[in-house]
Amino acid sequence: MTTHGPTGTPAEFAGQHITVAGLGVSGISAARALAGLGAHVTVVDGGDGENQRAAARELEAAGITVRLGDGETFPEGTDLVVTSPGWKPDSPLFTAAAAAGVDVVGDVEIAWRLRETVAGQPPAAWLAVTGTNGKTTTVRMLASILAAEGLHTTAVGNIGTPIIDVVLGQGKDGARPYDVLAVELSSYQLHWAPSLRAHSAVVLNLAPDHLDWHGSMEAYAADKGRIYEGNTVACVYNAADKATEDLVREADVEEGCRAIGFTLGTPGPSQLGVVEGLLVDRAFVENRQQQAQELAEVSDIAPGSGTPAPHNIANALAAAALARAFGVRPAAVRDGLRAFHPEAHRIQHVADLDGVTYIDDSKATNTHATEASLAAYEHIVWIAGGLAKGATFDELVQKSAARLRGVVLIGADRALIREALVRHAPDVPVVDLDRTDTGAMSEAVREATRLAEPGDTVLLAPACASMDMFVNYNKRGEAFAAAVGELTARDH
Template identity: 75%
Template structure:
């Protein structure tokens, strides 16, 4: 039991996927744990009861304790705060902690410090971050690692607690770790074996405060890398983050590209995924890893995800055959460019996970011609660049949700010839109407694509429910 936690007064900020494991682990290590949580809904009450039965103090509806930001906002005696990743740095609780000289960690920081606890093997981390594609890439990576016979798991922001992975009974050879910008903000210490920033586009700026701060938090994933910093050759910002990182001696920069790879890159040649980074004499030689058709689905941005996953796996020493086998075995999660059905010669594709403009741009680039279903909560986004880039692909557009006017105005500016149906409603029943309107606009050979470029909470509980509603409406068309 690490002496640094025994008897220590620790405040855990937030319940949920990360807070509950953090509270349990710290309590088990002998800490005096108090959990504060903004909400007091049924789920929070259930989680609170579970923790209180262990002897943990829980204060529901008291996530900040003080609106003044004074030290009085801290639970008495607090020596450390472990926060859920979504809590903004501007919370009064953190202002109070700063004034009192109390450190603030995220659950990822705590997990890193507990690696090897109890004599367990401290499995190295292969870390993935980026604006879009993180979960798919981490799952591909875990599939590749498993195909190589390694004990592994996809953990972190994917919904599986890193704390559970590093303190549980299973001893892993290596972990595939998804890290969000929120998690990285609160995690100054982790040092990955190898890491990738898949892409970088404006997102969560209301949380980070600026694009510069958002990028800086993403770039933390490269700090202290041991073997490879993997970057997107098509996204200069990711390469800039590699250049700025302080890494271990001998750590290499490895790019991935959808084009022909140069030395120290992975890329695509005549329908093959090839490696010119982890081969002997990379200036002259290349290693075939897989066929493009082994990637499911083989949309351009998903091929990029596969190349990033392959690069991390190869950095860890995985053989080429395992890359192929892992990609073949991988099945993507629902609502990620998922083909729902063909109806009257028109393909219907659910990419409800495209909750920002960068993700929608990648999705739209995979199909042509497209009837686009879009809209929802814009989260401060603008749509001119997205619409201008996709205009030639659009057969039509059907707009739903609270901020649909922003997309309609961008279409009027950059694609005035594209027919637009503006559904003036934000109830869940709008989705069947949207699908019917899209069917009317579509022609055989077209794709009706749900790629909202917006969050879903104006109409649905989450993007999963939005995608389910789309799929159900499509099935009704074919009934």
């Protein structure tokens, strides 16, 4: 249970002039942390609204310079730029930084450099997770398993507490240093973290997403693949997604690092998989050619939430692989999965009414996530639509057509889904709601209920972003649950 790579010290940032790009959660965290280490910090943001001004006032009170309404002009004298994840690589600020010979990194990179020895302990190991979908669920499963082993851990990165805050808070005020961190990393964060070297890592899956940011699928995949660079123990890949295995093959890892696959089928040597309802390990056993270790039952995955969807079984296997790479016992895998509770709006059971099940998967904001959601149920009335973000829907509809009992479309880009349904599922009844107000969800649920038969699932899995109608996917899911509640109040 060791980590790899050089650590930085707080002293290296003292006296530096650092520009932080973005006044969001990670930007504010980076600005406060770097100023606390003695850096001269300037935060720049193109916005100038009420929220930005309030955040600016707080930072300025801490001695941090904030420039609102201009996120493009490069501050003279800058030694380093620390960017928030969403800023595009071709932003004028970064172009100017490159011209001046100034590095641009992200908050994950800063946290990695600062993982210094605390209270005589080595730095906490990083077990890292990325993928187009399933990152948050897998990281939270992993943290639950590590905790069941008795390890001091937390889920960080693209989830929860900013990672810089966690790293700098280790051992402070008598706090127990972390043994290991379960780290969720987006492709954006990986792009800006060149020196990250995890203990072990996984790419759960790869499908087109954020291509407007990365410029191409190849660039997107390459940034995801950065998570494997310098791994010391295990590079975990999805045996059903060859692209993830290809990234392992291309990675420059430490001597002795192993490629470990996970599969929903019977595992081969150096894989974890499923046999007769059991999660089994043929990777971290003494004789993987001949032996397999039972880890848990499939039913141990978030018990009480119904039969786990296939993609959540895959997430559990990935989390188990990372935990086993860190030396966790089989019993802790089982106990951690039993203790895990899924977050809201991720394949969340809402109600059963008159033989129809209502499921909220508002978090399914792209076609890859929605394909996994649709694959989890046999007969579906599908509620879909929103902002397509440049996505196309032909492949999704082709793969899912046989499961569709009916479709209710909402949102700004619903026509794109309707056209795919005409081409590939012409016999499936479609209700097209020509409205984008938040009240459309109540009508959508009523129409879906009308189309459903006993044994069917009414599934909110929009395959689109929510911002055309709702503040975020959480509010969209809440609206769905409220609409189902209206059915209950009125009819039951």
